[in-house]
Amino acid sequence: MGTRRRNHPKIIVVLGPTASGKSDLAVKIAKKFKGEIVSADSRQVYRGMDIGTGKVENESSKKDVFIHQGIIHHCIDIASPKRRFSVAQYQKAAQKSINDILKREKLPILCGGTAFYIKALVEGISLPEALPDWSLRKELNKKNKQELYSMLRNLDPERAKNIEKDNPRRLIRALEIVIQTDKPVPEIKKNYQYNPLFIGTKIDREKLNKRIEKRLDERLKQGMIDEVDKLRGSGLSWQRIKSFGLEYKWLAKYLQKEISYQEMHESLLRDIIKFSKNQMAWWKNDPGIEWIEKNQDALNLVKNFIKK
RNA sequence: GCCGCGGUAGCUCAGUGGUAGAGCGCUUCUCUGAAAAAGAAGAGGUCGUGAGUUCAAUUCUCACCCGCGGCA
Numbered sequence: 001m002g003t004r005r006r007n008h009p010k011i012i013v014v015l016g017p018t019a020s021g022k023s024d025l026a027v028k029i030a031k032k033f034k035g036e037i038v039s040a041d042s043r044q045v046y047r048g049m050d051i052g053t054g055k056v057e058n059e060s061s062k063k064d065v066f067i068h069q070g071i072i073h074h075c076i077d078i079a080s081p082k083r084r085f086s087v088a089q090y091q092k093a094a095q096k097s098i099n100d101i102l103k104r105e106k107l108p109i110l111c112g113g114t115a116f117y118i119k120a121l122v123e124g125i126s127l128p129e130a131l132p133d134w135s136l137r138k139e140l141n142k143k144n145k146q147e148l149y150s151m152l153r154n155l156d157p158e159r160a161k162n163i164e165k166d167n168p169r170r171l172i173r174a175l176e177i178v179i180q181t182d183k184p185v186p187e188i189k190k191n192y193q194y195n196p197l198f199i200g201t202k203i204d205r206e207k208l209n210k211r212i213e214k215r216l217d218e219r220l221k222q223g224m225i226d227e228v229d230k231l232r233g234s235g236l237s238w239q240r241i242k243s244f245g246l247e248y249k250w251l252a253k254y255l256q257k258e259i260s261y262q263e264m265h266e267s268l269l270r271d272i273i274k275f276s277k278n279q280m281a282w283w284k285n286d287p288g289i290e291w292i293e294k295n296q297d298a299l300n301l302v303k304n305f306i307k308k
Numbered sequence: 309g310c311c312g313c314g315g316u317a318g319c320u321c322a323g324u325g326g327u328a329g330a331g332c333g334c335u336u337c338u339c340u341g342a343a344a345a346a347g348a349a350g351a352g353g354u355c356g357u358g359a360g361u362u363c364a365a366u367u368c369u370c371a372c373c374c375g376c377g378g379c380a
Contacts, residue, residue: 279344
């Protein structure tokens with residue numbers, strides 16, 4: 001995830017697969033080193049999605065402050081599930097949060113499982129300014145990937161060289177940029193603004209799978225089905241709810257009586273496990289991450305890191 | 309016990325007289341405003357068992373074993 005920048009402000013990044021104990025560790029670090037937490041989770045940004053996204057409990061009575069165990073959490077509940085949220089919005093929100101934390105002379109602790117969000121923030125990647133244009137996307141979606149690819153080859157041969165030519169979603173985004181800006185897709189620029197310490201919470205596969213299953217059953221008992229039902233009641237379409245994936249997708253199917261409880265449980269468990277493997281794919285070969293098994297090891301790492 | 313249907317990849321199933329395919333799963337990989345998204349590559353099978361016919365059987369024939377349904 002990039003190199004450390006010695007002269008930049010220090011931040012801690014706690015990452016790892018779902019159910020590996022990130023939130024717990026982040027709170028411990030925050031308590032010990034006067035920190036605040038910035039969530040890096042593409043689903044926890046949405047209000048009303050709590051149990052299914054594994055949000056920690058909010059103790060705050062104020063509307064726009066999220067506090068858990070006395071620790072301020074940022075980038076949670078910052079968006080309506082009715083509106084689309086994206087990595088660029090996250091990047092801005094998280095940068096602002098971190099800068100505020102630094103101004104208060106506290107330690108920023110980025111914590112979450114969405115690798116793309118973490119990358120966008122830590123590397124400060126420059127996302128093209130072209131805004132998503134949903135009507136254009138809808139139009140382009142009618143074309144097949146060969147047509148999309150040849151369009152891109154005509155408009156921006158350079159980008160066409162490197163892009164995955166079988167991936168319609170990427171092709172459409174590239175075309176969107178070119179059509180909107182009337183310029184080729186800009187080369188990606190990185191702008192490191194922080195000096196991060198990456199801590200990964202690691203648990204062996206078999207144990208993690210068991211934890212995932214246990215946690216799923218707990219969440220079901222805690223009223224996760226009801227939560228999805230409420231989202232529907234608040235005016236979200238089933239299609240939208242399903243687009244959030246995992247628990248939202250499978251519980252929506254179950255609530256619509258498309259599948260039985262058992263099918264829901266099996267498929268959901270399988271997909272969460274698959275998801276956790278996909279998360280690890282981003283990190284497992286990254287030499288810059290300190291993988292820890294005990295929280296105490298992480299606290300020691302942070303202590304040394306801050307001293308330097 | 310009799311009749312019928314079935315037994316092919318981990319699962320659900322296509323298919324063919326010239327030693328086999330799909331979807332899902334699995335493994336690995338990618339990541340430029342949907343990322344819990346979107347995509348790529350790969351590994352898996354002596355086609356239930358035994359015999360017969362044939363140059364050649366997973367495919368046809370017979371017997372047996374197993375599963376499902378019906379009848380007794």
